[in-house]
Amino acid sequence: PYDVLIVGGGPAGAAAGVYAARKGIRTGIAAERFGGQVNDTLAIENYISVLETDGPKLAAALEAHAKAYDVDIMNLQKAAQIIPAAKPGDLIQVKMENGGTLKAKTVILSTGARWRNVNVPGEAEYKNKGVAYCPHCDGPLFKGKRTAVIGGGNSGVEAAIDLAGIVAHVTLIEFADTLKADAVLVNKLKSLPNVTIHTNAQTTEITGAEGKVNGLKYKDRATGEEHTVPLEGVFVQIGLVPNTEFLRGTVELSKFGEIIVDAKGHTNVPGVFAAGDCTTVPYKQIVIAAGAGATAALSAFDHLIRQG
Numbered sequence: 545p546y547d548v549l550i551v552g553g554g555p556a557g558a559a560a561g562v563y564a565a566r567k568g569i570r571t572g573i574a575a576e577r578f579g580g581q582v583n584d585t586l587a588i589e590n591y592i593s594v595l596e597t598d599g600p601k602l603a604a605a606l607e608a609h610a611k612a613y614d615v616d617i618m619n620l621q622k623a624a625q626i627i628p629a630a631k632p633g634d635l636i637q638v639k640m641e642n643g644g645t646l647k648a649k650t651v652i653l654s655t656g657a658r659w660r661n662v663n664v665p666g667e668a669e670y671k672n673k674g675v676a677y678c679p680h681c682d683g684p685l686f687k688g689k690r691t692a693v694i695g696g697g698n699s700g701v702e703a704a705i706d707l708a709g710i711v712a713h714v715t716l717i718e719f720a721d722t723l724k725a726d727a728v729l730v731n732k733l734k735s736l737p738n739v740t741i742h743t744n745a746q747t748t749e750i751t752g753a754e755g756k757v758n759g760l761k762y763k764d765r766a767t768g769e770e771h772t773v774p775l776e777g778v779f780v781q782i783g784l785v786p787n788t789e790f791l792r793g794t795v796e797l798s799k800f801g802e803i804i805v806d807a808k809g810h811t812n813v814p815g816v817f818a819a820g821d822c823t824t825v826p827y828k829q830i831v832i833a834a835g836a837g838a839t840a841a842l843s844a845f846d847h848l849i850r851q852g
């Protein structure tokens with residue numbers, strides 16, 4: 545059995561792997577896709593001390609760092625279920641989709657999250673070519689350009705306020721007839737000179753030419769009229785979904801499906817820790833996920849030395 549089995553190989557899982565292996569304990573990482581969301585990222589300019597990198601480069605660097613230690617990396621392996629220890633000292637079991645079972649004294653869950661897509665023509669085609677999901681990450685790439693934000697909840701309105709300080713103009717598109725964000729945010733948004741808000745508006749297409757976004761089409765749901773907004777960027781802000789469906793009923797989740805963790809990465813299940821975008825950690829970023837992975841590994845080590 546593993547001393548520490550890490551489920552998920554993004555920045556959180558890779559950091560947990562390095563920290564666990566450096567304690568000289570038996571460490572494994574099972575990941576559906578090593579590198580996680582980082583693989584889908586173009587420019588990364590906010591991983592501290594790395595001035596600029598890109599997704600594939602950082603993903604390869606994460607893997608190389610974990611492989612520099614004695615870590616079993618099981619790539620393309622998806623966990624389907626976790627079975628907690630029946631009594632203290634028993635092993636935790638992780639059932640894999642391929643039918644196998646991995647056993648461990650402690651488990652770190654770092655399965656990350658995925659952005660909810662709007663599923664309109666052009667979204668997939670222009671992902672990273674004008675279609676973006678993370679304003680903290682990609683906002684500066686649209687400096688001086690025209691952008692839209694799809695989604696008028698807290699994250700959409702925060703994104704629009706954030707972007708309005710960087711880009712030339714922001715169009716906010718909300719499907720419902722009112723913005724769902726907190727009133728203080730909505731008031732702030734409405735006070736900004738370079739923001740236009742369309743409610744009751746259904747995005748129907750993201751258009752582009754020569755491999756880049758050049759506009760967004762939406763339908764006014766009251767009149768049925770179609771409108772086109774010329775722009776260079778579209779931020780989709782309709783939710784971040786944690787990859788925790790397989791944990792329902794075993795590990796305590798928030799109403800958003802995030803694994804509830806304390807400051808040390810403990811879940812409600814003894815010996816099971818969690819880190820990164822799949823948890824209640826505030827702000828979902830690479831540097832934050834990596835830090836949380838280190839925390840979870842140190843907590844798992846703490847747990848092991850107390851078990852005798």
Ligand code: FAD
Nearest residue numbers: 552553554555556576577580581623656681820821829830
């Ligand atoms: P993830 O990176 O999501 O990794 C999760 C891991 O778990 C993956 O290996 C996945 O395959 C695996 N997994 C999932 N389910 C299972 C399962 N059941 N069994 C086994 N393995 C499983 N952040 C920044 O700081 N800067 C940026 O510039 C930036 N740009 C971004 C651009 C895009 C397009 C996106 C999508 C995100 C961006 N982010 C950026 C956010 C950043 O990528 C995440 O915060 C970070 O990757 C979270 O790390 P994580 O390890 O928690 O999860």
